[in-house]
Amino acid sequence: MLTVRIGIDDTDSNEGMCTTYIGAVICDKLKDQGFNLTPYPKLVRLNPNWPLKTRGNCAISIEVTYNPSTFRELKEIVLKTVEQLAELKHASTNPGVVFYLGKSIPSELQKFSRKVIQGIVRIEDAERLAKKIGAEYHKFKLGRGIIGALAAIGESFELDSTYELLAYRKKSYRGTKRNIDINSVIEMDRKTYPRTFDNIDPNTGENRITPHTPCPILFGIRSQDPESTLEALSIIKSNEPIERLIIYKTNQATDAHLISTKIKDLKPLNSAIISGKVSETPRIIIGGHIIFSLSDSTGEINCAAYEPTREFRKIIVNLKIGDRVKVYGAVKKKKNIPLTLNLEKIEVQNLAEIYMKKNPICMNCSKRAKSKGKGQGYRCEKCGKVFPPGSEKYVRKSRDLRIGSYEVPPRARRHLAKPLIRISPSK
Numbered sequence: 545m546l547t548v549r550i551g552i553d554d555t556d557s558n559e560g561m562c563t564t565y566i567g568a569v570i571c572d573k574l575k576d577q578g579f580n581l582t583p584y585p586k587l588v589r590l591n592p593n594w595p596l597k598t599r600g601n602c603a604i605s606i607e608v609t610y611n612p613s614t615f616r617e618l619k620e621i622v623l624k625t626v627e628q629l630a631e632l633k634h635a636s637t638n639p640g641v642v643f644y645l646g647k648s649i650p651s652e653l654q655k656f657s658r659k660v661i662q663g664i665v666r667i668e669d670a671e672r673l674a675k676k677i678g679a680e681y682h683k684f685k686l687g688r689g690i691i692g693a694l695a696a697i698g699e700s701f702e703l704d705s706t707y708e709l710l711a712y713r714k715k716s717y718r719g720t721k722r723n724i725d726i727n728s729v730i731e732m733d734r735k736t737y738p739r740t741f742d743n744i745d746p747n748t749g750e751n752r753i754t755p756h757t758p759c760p761i762l763f764g765i766r767s768q769d770p771e772s773t774l775e776a777l778s779i780i781k782s783n784e785p786i787e788r789l790i791i792y793k794t795n796q797a798t799d800a801h802l803i804s805t806k807i808k809d810l811k812p813l814n815s816a817i818i819s820g821k822v823s824e825t826p827r828i829i830i831g832g833h834i835i836f837s838l839s840d841s842t843g844e845i846n847c848a849a850y851e852p853t854r855e856f857r858k859i860i861v862n863l864k865i866g867d868r869v870k871v872y873g874a875v876k877k878k879k880n881i882p883l884t885l886n887l888e889k890i891e892v893q894n895l896a897e898i899y900m901k902k903n904p905i906c907m908n909c910s911k912r913a914k915s916k917g918k919g920q921g922y923r924c925e926k927c928g929k930v931f932p933p934g935s936e937k938y939v940r941k942s943r944d945l946r947i948g949s950y951e952v953p954p955r956a957r958r959h960l961a962k963p964l965i966r967i968s969p970s971k
C-alpha cells in the first residue's frame with residue numbers, strides 16, 4: 545500500500561460553495577470506493593490578509609492509503625469532484641489540486657506552508673517547489689489554488705492544533721435561513737465549553753456555530769479534541785436535515801498567522817506580535833474606532849480597535865502613555881499614515897503611574913487654593929493667603945484598567961486568532 549497526500553484550494557466564491565465541503569464530498573466518495581483515509585483530514589487557514597483571498601481563505605488536505613493499481617481511480621474521483629463542485633464560473637475562483645506521493649512531508653514544504661499562512665507567496669514559487677519535490681499539480685483556470693493546496697499538505701501542526709466538526713446542508717436548503725434550536729446550542733455550550741469554544745458570543749448571546757453566508761455549511765463546532773465535537777453534536781437539535789458531516793484537524797484558533805517582531809521589521813499584509821509602550825493616548829475617531837500609538841526601540845505604529853470589536857474598545861480607551869503592552873494583530877498599510885496594526889488581542893503587562901496635581905489646602909478655610917498662573921504659586925480665594933510655587937502635591941490616580949489579557953469578541957475574531965480561553969482555560 546502507498547500513501548498520497550491530496551491538497552485542494554480556491555474552489556469557492558463569496559456566493560457559495562466552500563472548499564471544506566468539496567473535501568467532505570471527496571472523503572465520502574473515496575471511503576465508498578474502499579479507500580483508506582488517515583484521520584483527520586486537515587483544514588488549513590491561510591494568511592487572512594491576502595488580498596485575493598476568498599471568504600475564509602482555507603485550504604484542505606486529505607491523506608489516503610491506496611493500492612497502486614487504484615491510483616487512477618482515486619485521482620479521477622478527486623479531480624472530477626472539484627470540477628463539478630467548484631465555482632468555476634467566478635473569475636476569482638481558480639482551483640488548484642496537488643497530489644504528493646512522498647513518504648513524509650519535506651521540511652521545504654513545511655517552510656512553504658508557514659510562509660503561505662503568515663505572508664505572501666507567488667504561484668511561480670508554488671510551481672517551482674511542486675516540481676522540485678515531485679508533487680503533481682492540477683490547475684483549473686489560473687490555478688492559484690495550488691499555493692494553498694501545497695500549504696495544506698505541508699502544514700503539520702507542530703506547535704498547536706484544534707478540531708472542527710462541520711455539518712452540511714442538503715442542496716434544497718442552501719440559501720435559506722438555517723434552522724437550529726438556539727436552546728440546544730446554549731445547552732451544548734454549557735456542557736462542553738471550554739473543550740468546545742466560540743459557540744455563543746458572551747456579550748450578545750448570538751449563536752456563533754451557524755454562518756450567515758449562502759455556503760453549504762449548516763453549523764461548525766470548534767473544539768480542543770475530536771471527541772468533544774461529537775458530544776456537542778449529540779446535543780444540538782437541527783430542524784433541517786444534515787447532508788453529511790466531517791471532522792477536520794485545523795490551525796484555527798492557534799495564532800499560526802502571527803510573527804513576533806520589532807516595529808521596524810513589520811510588513812503590510814503580515815500579522816504580528818509586538819511588545820512596546822503606549823506612546824500616544826488613545827483617541828476616538830469617526831465611526832467609533834479607537835487608535836493609539838505604540839513604540840518600541842525601533843519605531844512607532846498605530847494600533848486600532850475598530851467599531852466591530854465593541855466592548856474590547858472599552859479596554860483600549862483606558863490605555864495611558866507609558867503602559868507596557870504586547871499587541872497581536874494584522875498589519876495594514878493605508879495612504880499617508882503610519883502602518884496600522886488591527887488589534888486582535890492585547891496583553892497589558894504594566895500600567896504607568898499616573899499622578900494628579902492637587903493645589904495646597906488653606907487650613908483657615910478648609911478650601912483648596914487657586915493657582916495664580918504657571919509657576920507663580922497659589923492663593924486662597926476666601927482669605928487671600930498665599931502659597932509659594934511648589935506647595936502643590938501630586939496624588940497617584942487609580943487606573944480604570946487592570947493588568948491582564950483582553951481579546952476582541954468572537955464575532956470580530958479571525959479564524960486563526962487564538963482565543964484567550966485556549967491560552968489559560970482556568971480563567
Ligand SMILES: [Zn+2]
Nearest residue numbers: 906909924927
Ligand atoms: Zn483661606
